[in-house]
Amino acid sequence: MALELRDVTKTVGAETHIHPTTLALDQGGFNILLGATNAGKSTLIKLMAGLEKPTTGEVWANGENVTSVSPQKREIALVHQFFVNYPHMTVFENIASPLRVKGLAKSEIEARVEEAANLLQLGPMLARRPQELSGGQQQRTALARAIVKDATAIFLDEPLANLDYKLREELREQLPDILAGRGTVVVYATSEPTEALLLGGTTALVHEGRVVQTGPTPATYRAPGSLTAAQVFSDPPINTAPVEKRGEEMWLSDAISWPVFGEAAGLADGRYTVGIRPHHITPYEPSDVSIAFRGPVQITELSGSESVAHFAIAGQTWVSLASGVHAYRVGEAHEFHMIPGQCFYFGPDGSLAAKGRAHG
Amino acid sequence: MRPRSLVPLIYILFLLLPIYWLVAMSFKTTNEILGGFSLFPQKWTLANYRAIFTDPTWYWGYINSILYVSINTLISLAAALPAAYAFSRYRFLGDKHLFFWLLTNRMAPAAVFALPFFQLYSAVGLFDTHLAVALAHCLFNIPLAVWILEGFMSGVPKELDETAYVDGYSFPRFFATIFLPTIKAGVGVAAFFCFMFSWVELLLAKTLTAVEAKPIAATMTRTASSAGYELGLLAAAGVLTIIPGAIVIYFVRNYIAKGFALGRV
Numbered sequence: 001m002a003l004e005l006r007d008v009t010k011t012v013g014a015e016t017h018i019h020p021t022t023l024a025l026d027q028g029g030f031n032i033l034l035g036a037t038n039a040g041k042s043t044l045i046k047l048m049a050g051l052e053k054p055t056t057g058e059v060w061a062n063g064e065n066v067t068s069v070s071p072q073k074r075e076i077a078l079v080h081q082f083f084v085n086y087p088h089m090t091v092f093e094n095i096a097s098p099l100r101v102k103g104l105a106k107s108e109i110e111a112r113v114e115e116a117a118n119l120l121q122l123g124p125m126l127a128r129r130p131q132e133l134s135g136g137q138q139q140r141t142a143l144a145r146a147i148v149k150d151a152t153a154i155f156l157d158e159p160l161a162n163l164d165y166k167l168r169e170e171l172r173e174q175l176p177d178i179l180a181g182r183g184t185v186v187v188y189a190t191s192e193p194t195e196a197l198l199l200g201g202t203t204a205l206v207h208e209g210r211v212v213q214t215g216p217t218p219a220t221y222r223a224p225g226s227l228t229a230a231q232v233f234s235d236p237p238i239n240t241a242p243v244e245k246r247g248e249e250m251w252l253s254d255a256i257s258w259p260v261f262g263e264a265a266g267l268a269d270g271r272y273t274v275g276i277r278p279h280h281i282t283p284y285e286p287s288d289v290s291i292a293f294r295g296p297v298q299i300t301e302l303s304g305s306e307s308v309a310h311f312a313i314a315g316q317t318w319v320s321l322a323s324g325v326h327a328y329r330v331g332e333a334h335e336f337h338m339i340p341g342q343c344f345y346f347g348p349d350g351s352l353a354a355k356g357r358a359h360g
Numbered sequence: 361m362r363p364r365s366l367v368p369l370i371y372i373l374f375l376l377l378p379i380y381w382l383v384a385m386s387f388k389t390t391n392e393i394l395g396g397f398s399l400f401p402q403k404w405t406l407a408n409y410r411a412i413f414t415d416p417t418w419y420w421g422y423i424n425s426i427l428y429v430s431i432n433t434l435i436s437l438a439a440a441l442p443a444a445y446a447f448s449r450y451r452f453l454g455d456k457h458l459f460f461w462l463l464t465n466r467m468a469p470a471a472v473f474a475l476p477f478f479q480l481y482s483a484v485g486l487f488d489t490h491l492a493v494a495l496a497h498c499l500f501n502i503p504l505a506v507w508i509l510e511g512f513m514s515g516v517p518k519e520l521d522e523t524a525y526v527d528g529y530s531f532p533r534f535f536a537t538i539f540l541p542t543i544k545a546g547v548g549v550a551a552f553f554c555f556m557f558s559w560v561e562l563l564l565a566k567t568l569t570a571v572e573a574k575p576i577a578a579t580m581t582r583t584a585s586s587a588g589y590e591l592g593l594l595a596a597a598g599v600l601t602i603i604p605g606a607i608v609i610y611f612v613r614n615y616i617a618k619g620f621a622l623g624r625v
Contacts, residue, residue, distance in 0.1 A: 024576040051522050071525045078526040080519045101528040102617065155526075 002027045002185045003153055008047055008057030019020040019042045019158055019210045020057070025040040025153075025185050030176070030201030032217060033189040035232055040209040041189040045155045048187065050074050061152065069237035072155075077146035083138035085130035089118070091141050092126040116148040119178055131296040147178065153185040161191070162178040172198060192236040197221060205232045227350040230275045236308065239281065239318040243274045243345070250274070252338070258291040258340040273346040278321035280342040283309070283334060290337040300328045311336065378604070385595035393580055393591045408596035420599065421576035424490065425559065428573065431494035431503060432448040439498070440505035440550065445535070447506065448513035449521070459510070462503035473499060474567045481568055487571045497558040499538075504557065505550040512546025545615045552612045556605060576601055 003025040010018035018040050023033040027047075033041040046052040048059060058067045066074060077098070086093050092248040095116055099109045118121050120140040130138050139159060139178040146154050179186050190196055196203050196217055203217040205228075213220055213229040224230035230238050230266055243250050245267055249257040252274070257282065259265070266268055285292070295311035295318070302308070307326040310319050311334065343356035371618070385393055386408055389403040412418040446452075447459050476494050486492040520542065523536040541546065565575040580597050609616065 046522075049522075049526060051525065071522075072528050073524075076526055078523055080523065082517060084517065084519045084523045086520075086538050088538075088544075097529075098527040101533070142523075149527075193520075250410055283572070293616060 001188075002062055003048060004060040005044070005048065006058045008054040008059065010043055010047060010052065011055045017209055018054075020046065021211050023204060023211055025213065026202065027183055027185050029186070030179075030198060030199045030205060030207070030217075031185065031187045031256055032196045032201055032203040033187065033206050034191070034193060034203050035206030036187075036191055036195045037318070039191075039232075040156055041191075041204045041206050044206065044211075045078075045157050045187060045189055049076055049155055064359060066350040070243075074095060075149070075151050075266055076153045076155065077149060077151040078155045079139070079142045079146050079157065079159045079325075081161045083130070083135060083142060083162070085138060085141050085145075090129055091122060091133070094141050095122075095126075095144045095148050098145060102149070102226055111149050112146075116144040117351050120144045125175065134167075136163055137170065139163060139171070143178065145360075147182065149183055149319045150182070151185065152183075152233045154179065156186070156188045158189050158191065159194065160195070172287060175199070193221075193233050196233070203233070207232050223245050223352070223355065224275075224344065225352050227273060227275060227346040227352075228351075230344055234277050236278045236319050236321060238275045239279050239316070240273055240275050240317045241314055241318070242271060244270050244271050245345075250343075250345075252293075256291075258326070258338075260358040261340060264343070264345055264356050267345060267354050271348070273350075275344040276318075276342060278308070278336060281320040281336050282322040283307070283320060283326045283328075283336060284322070285337050286339055288339045288341055290339050292335055292337050294333045294335050294347070296333045297330055300330060309334070309336075382595050382598050382602075385592060386599045388592055388595075390590055390592045393595075403443045403468045405592075409600075411593055412596055412600065418579060419577035420596065421574060421597075424569070424573045425565075425575040425577070426604070428490040428493040428497070428565070428575070429555055429558040431490055432497045432558045435494060435498055435500040436554045437547065437551060439502050440509055441547075443502075443539075444506045444509035444513055447510045449518065456466040459506075462506055465503045466500050470561065470563045472501070473562055477564065478567050479615050480492075488572045490573045492568045493565045493573060493575070494558075497554075497561060501554040501557055504553055508550040508553060509543070509546055512543045512549075514589060516542055545612075549611045549615045552608050552616070557609055559605060 005021055005023040008018060008021050008023075009016070021044070023044075033044060035041050040072075043052065047054050050066065050069060054067065059066055059068065071283075074255050076158070082336070085091075086097060089097065092113055095113045096109050099112060104112075104343065113126075114123075117126055120143055122137065122140055122144055125137060125141075129359040130141060133141065139162075146156075160171055163171065176199065186201075188199060189194060190199075200217050202215060203220045204214040205212045205220065205224075209226050212232065212304070213225045220229070221233055224233055227240065231240075241252060245251075245260065245264075246269055248259055250260050250264070250272075293313060295313040297309050297311045298317065299310040301310065302325060305323060305325065307322050307324065307328070308319060309326075309328050310317055312318075313336075316335075339356075341357040345353045349354040367440060384401060387404050388398075389405055389407070392402055394396060426566070432463075447455060449458075471605075473496070477492075480548060481487045481492045514538070520538070521534065523537050525531075529538065537552075560577075562575070562577045568577045569575065569578065576597065580601075
């Protein structure tokens, strides 16, 4: 294991920022910390980087206990959400600064800065100052400074959050290439589930100062271990409602039920919480086996080529997300189709009891 | 010209009138000044300025003032920079109270402190030295500099510090080569305010000096009684006293508003 948190906690005054957390991060690929704002992602990164000392517990890097080693001596790099560069230095000097601190030879510094700058398409900007650059270029400068020093770990704390949509997509596509093959631990914090899925790697779901689940990103998405994990890893938020299993049927209300199969068929009768992601509820009949119900539409949004509708069902407000433009009339009941095979069923303690499909 | 643009014009003329009168007087002979009303010097003379630049009791007044003002500015900044950094970056017991208390030091008139300073400095042999005045002026300049610098420093995100540590900068190296250049406008404004308040302060400076470190303002009050009224000489000295402040304010003119708001704009 390249980087490990062992039973780490962090309390500030009477507030607990991080509950006991054990986390192992690998070299190669992205280690994604996914969670809402204030979930504790940044604190975890600061603890790993040595910028904050854990209240209890230990941090290990490459088989060594580095808990009390200062960040200066850890050979790490950090990119913040805000574009943090040294304002009085040129882009060249910014990228060169970690190498200059190390006291490398001038020729080597120039060669490595040039390599990093070319990788991040900053070649023509080297003589400028950061505030003369666009946001995307400023963040590229910060990234170049992070990769130029061959750090053992690179921490990216929501690096794309402050970029506009187009730049974000562009840089997100390039990031894996930029960071690939460096033999470093890449820790990437994000609050966007889509971003985690696009970057792959492994994901740790962070919620209110706890790591609620870790695993390969797609598997974590397909099999959330708990209601909390499902809520963290769903955008828009996952729809939930209390349901009752009676025999072969799962009852959402007296009028709405569906037959259970797959894993869920083996569940004991009783009360559960169902979770279904918004894109598995559509206004048209999907190709999978589905059930239909009607609910009055409350709010509609059109985002790009996707239609979002909030509708009332069985005392809950659920969200449907469908590709294509669909005409909803607010206040009127519309028909929605749900795929029971995509449901998750959670027990009373919030842990996953069964999935609606057989496997995978 | 529209009538309403006359209003600011008249106001500016009104403000500039005493300064103009001072400059005009400095080029007149004392006889002309006492003789009657004249808008321009009837007979231009540089005798007043020549007298100041050749008489040691005059020009040493300037040298003394510049010396203790410079020492004071250096001490104030050296003490205020680390203090302001602590206030802007760390939370510690009583930090907010201490920060406010610093400013309350400015609320007592300097006269209150003249007596204890005089007695104390006489006892330890600091009386009539440049250091005595410089230290006494720290009483109000350090709190002021802390307030100004704290405002500028709080405008720099803490992430800059973290990035530098991760990049390998030690704290002293980060502070000197990254943090100070980042807030250099704030340092300039703080230095200007220290300079200005120390330059115009008369009561403490006069009380704590006799001969060796006598400031220019004290020299000016004495001249009025020596050989009758040397008003031309006095006016020339006044003009020379305004010049250093005018030069310093030129360099920080773009940041001065932020400085008056104690860095909190």
